[in-house]
Amino acid sequence: xxxxxxxxxxxxxxxxxxxxxxxxxxxxxxxxxxxxxxxxxxxxxxxxxxxxxxxxxxxxxxxxxxxxxxxxxxxxxxxx
Numbered sequence: 091x092x093x094x095x096x097x098x099x100x101x102x103x104x105x106x107x108x109x110x111x112x113x114x115x116x117x118x119x120x121x122x123x124x125x126x127x128x129x130x131x132x133x134x135x136x137x138x139x140x141x142x143x144x145x146x147x148x149x150x151x152x153x154x155x156x157x158x159x160x161x162x163x164x165x166x167x168x169x170x
Contacts, residue, residue, distance in 0.1 A: 096155065097148055097151050097152050097155065111124075111126060112126075113126055127149070127152065127153075128149065129141045129142075129145040129146065129148075129149055131145070
């Protein structure tokens with residue numbers, strides 16, 4: 091199941107947004123694929139920028155789940 095669907099109840103999609111990204115440094119170093127993930131909010135890059143604590147917890151859960159899937163041996167659903 092999609093990690094975003096599990097934690098945020100949304101389906102992921104591919105899209106391109108023009109803007110500044112730290113991914114540009116990875117691309118310059120030869121990394122051909124970059125995934126950027128973070129909370130969005132109305133105050134991004136503005137004075138008094140802030141994010142809801144609940145959004146940070148969801149983001150932390152997504153990171154943990156992603157790392158588990160990348161680093162731990164896979165287990166079939168039938169064995170879990």
